[in-house]
Amino acid sequence: MSKVLVVFRREFAGYFTTPLAYVFLVVFLALAGALTFYIGNFFDRGQADLQPFFTFHPWLYLFLIPAISMRLWAEERKSGTIELLLTLPVSVPEAVIGKFLAAWAFTGVALLLTFPMWITVNVLGHPDNGVILAGYVGSFIMAGAFLAIGACMSALTKNQVIAFVVACAVCFLFILSGTPMVLNFAEAWLPQVLVDAVASFSFLTHFNNITKGVIELRDLVFLGSVMGLFLYANVLLVELKKAA
């Protein structure tokens, strides 16, 4: 477990030694604000909750999470430091989890920095803060699922741009898997049972509850499974590239 922490610390600090972190945070916060206040009609709604804020999180994450995760493995491969990392007495699962947790913690920092939203809505009205808290927790967990996908895609390639684009594409599929765009394609060659399964993979469906502050076990299990699956695939990919 302590080896995980060593990798975590290095990776987390690594985010902040370059402008990457700061650029990301500014863009994330600016976009979150813009989307909430303008497109989400925060003021016109006249309701004291943060639903318009949370609604856009999947779309924010769609582009910004691959931006954080693309460097996790691709950069190590490109610069050759993967050879240093994997010859230290740290197992591959420990390295994978350490890096993932660092990226997740960084996302957590970004989410925390949206606290002015929370202050705003509390100044303007009397929101149910429990609902808002649940929304943050749910959003954080969903970010973790996106990150697991992004980290896994990063392990596929040396090229960070490819890692970014592929991660976006996969996240996009997951977001939209409940919509006709994806389902029509699935219906063409899968039995109905599986089509229903694909429909249930939609991040949007699962997240809708979360925006209302309802965290159902089903949603947690789904997001947790996605995380687990892609982290496992991440470990396999790193091992595979070693054997290649």
Add this chain to the structure above:
Amino acid sequence: MAGRTRTNCTDGCARMIEVQSLSKHFGPIVAVDDVSFAVGRGEVLGFLGPNGAGKSTTMRMIAGFLAPTGGTARVCGFDVIEQPIEVKRRIGYLPEGAPSYADMTPKSFLSFTAAARGLGGAAAARHIGEAIERTQIASVLERPIDTLSKGYKRRVALAQALLHDPEVLILDEPTDGLDPNQKHEVRTLIREMAPRKTIVISTHLLEEVSAVCTRAIVIAGGKLVADSTPLELEARSRLHNAVSLRLGGIAAAAARERLAALSGVGEVEIIEATESAAALRVCPRNGHPIIGEVSRLVHERGWTVEEIRVEQGHLDEVFRTITAGRG
């Protein structure tokens, strides 16, 4: 694990690294083909070979970065596939190209390495201090690594390999990119550490092999083509024990005829032929010293000798001969 005994190496272990029939295939390409050797404590093994011969691949397999396609590698008795963490604990590895985390400073990089190797607190500080001192990187400790010169980058990577004072060191081209002074320092360092450790280095520099290694392995085309001490390798050169001489006042052709007639002599090359002098190289037939015969002939004939010397074998010539066509 049935039938396999876990042999831990203590001080009495003769074979710190044992490689048997090691192979690595990248698809259809055979990078390493059935390589076997063993290295004990106190030995400094030099890996020689043309580029792409399989040296780095072999080292990567021993260090646990690549999984072998066939064969086994054991370090201190631990198998690199079955017990990788135990192997990695005991190895200090300097990868080819000396990679390092560009945004970190040497200090933070060494702290990270120390933590990853399970060193904490005072022990970490002590080990880091020693590594810094040995590689002399104290002056650049707080600068981001990507702002350092090539030589310093390599020394930082070397410090990372030495940090935990490992029993086994695997160094891929440790002096590459260093200036002659730095090369000398690193070689001195390696020689200093050698008695207590098992060291494997790979190099293109034949002078390094002579300077540092107790044993040399030549790898070409993925295969092991020579395994002996540097001196033995030199002796394989056709120039070993050759006599180079410069004679005054005699025609080169005539001198050559006389010399070639000697029993121990193989070939005689004319290096230079002018009006007044002839420079020749007399090669022994089978590597045995011929200086006695040659100097007797010179004395009998009364030739004027301006220069005469016995040649050491040239490693680069041996190297070329062994690896010709196998690159």
